[in-house]
Amino acid sequence: MRLHFTKMHGAGNDFVVLDATRAPVELTPEQYRRLGDRRFGIGADQILIVEKTDTPGVDFRYRIFNNTGDEVEHCGNGARCFVRYVRSHGLTDKDQIRVETMNNVLELKLQPDGRVTVDMNTPIFSHEKIPFDGAGLTPRRMGDFEQWPVSLGDYDVDLAVVSMGNPHAVQVVVDVDSGVVASQGPMIEAHSRFPRKVNAGFMQVLSRTHIKLRVHERGAGETLACGTGACAAVVAGIRLGLLDSRVDVDTRGGRLTIEWQGGDSHVLMTGPAQTVFEGDIEL
Numbered sequence: 621m622r623l624h625f626t627k628m629h630g631a632g633n634d635f636v637v638l639d640a641t642r643a644p645v646e647l648t649p650e651q652y653r654r655l656g657d658r659r660f661g662i663g664a665d666q667i668l669i670v671e672k673t674d675t676p677g678v679d680f681r682y683r684i685f686n687n688t689g690d691e692v693e694h695c696g697n698g699a700r701c702f703v704r705y706v707r708s709h710g711l712t713d714k715d716q717i718r719v720e721t722m723n724n725v726l727e728l729k730l731q732p733d734g735r736v737t738v739d740m741n742t743p744i745f746s747h748e749k750i751p752f753d754g755a756g757l758t759p760r761r762m763g764d765f766e767q768w769p770v771s772l773g774d775y776d777v778d779l780a781v782v783s784m785g786n787p788h789a790v791q792v793v794v795d796v797d798s799g800v801v802a803s804q805g806p807m808i809e810a811h812s813r814f815p816r817k818v819n820a821g822f823m824q825v826l827s828r829t830h831i832k833l834r835v836h837e838r839g840a841g842e843t844l845a846c847g848t849g850a851c852a853a854v855v856a857g858i859r860l861g862l863l864d865s866r867v868d869v870d871t872r873g874g875r876l877t878i879e880w881q882g883g884d885s886h887v888l889m890t891g892p893a894q895t896v897f898e899g900d901i902e903l
């Protein structure tokens with residue numbers, strides 16, 4: 621099967637984007653893995669599928685597959701690339717579109733400076749919905765939030781847990797470049813207290829309006845940036861009393877800006893979205 625694709629990235633989190641608006645794209649997990657493979661395929665953290673939808677008030681459907689082949693609920697950096705893609709491929713002439721994912725509807729807006737703002741909806745804190753099993757743990761209360769002492773064997777890590785539609789465990793660390801991402805990321809990702817695994821975020825607070833963030837992503841390993849991870853880290857940092865309502869997030873791939881007014885307000889994420897090349901692949 622010959623597939624036309626577009627290679628894109630949002631702050632270094634990279635994607636293969638496939639257009640399924642004219643004909644359905646139904647691939648096997650092995651074929652998604654091949655597309656994401658940096659040696660035997662194109663190479664990407666995630667594969668994004670653009671589909672039509674007949675849901676009233678919604679412009680497109682947005683499906684996301686990690687490069688391990690599993691379909692997931694959300695991808696923030698991918699959402700920014702999504703709107704860049706549909707505009708540049710003539711699938712819409714709107715500057716603001718609404719797209720539905722597995723469990724969400726997002727508003728995506730192209731900004732005059734070329735960046736994209738995504739309304740990421742409200743964060744989810746219910747342990748049942750994250751999902752997170754905190755049974756038997758005594759959380760440390762900080763601000764109006766909790767840090768949960770999850771055991772990694774011979775030591776505990778203090779995790780703030782939140783979902784942006786996909787699960788995140790955020791740890792406040794003194795230095796994101798101290799090696800903790802490589803040593804702790806895989807253990808947290810696969811920890812039994814996260815029944816559907818989890819994206820493991822490591823946040824270094826530089827000021828109340830500026831953090832450094834590295835994320836070991838569920839089903840992709842460490843990525844150069846994680847959009848939902850940046851939202852989760854800022855939401856957790858605000859509730860822990862460490863951050864103000866608008867924060868610049870420096871990731872290894874670029875800068876994202878996250879805004880959240882607390883409560884039931886929506887999280888807004890603004891950042892870059894770039895097309896790298898187009899091509900065809902024989903699967």
Ligand SMILES: N[C@H](CCC[C@H](N)C(=O)O)C(=O)O
Pocket residue numbers: 633665666686692693694695696697698786787819837838839840843845846847848849
């Ligand atoms: N690895 C994530 C999906 C991609 C999220 C990330 N690339 C983003 O920008 O939000 C998960 O399994 O939930």
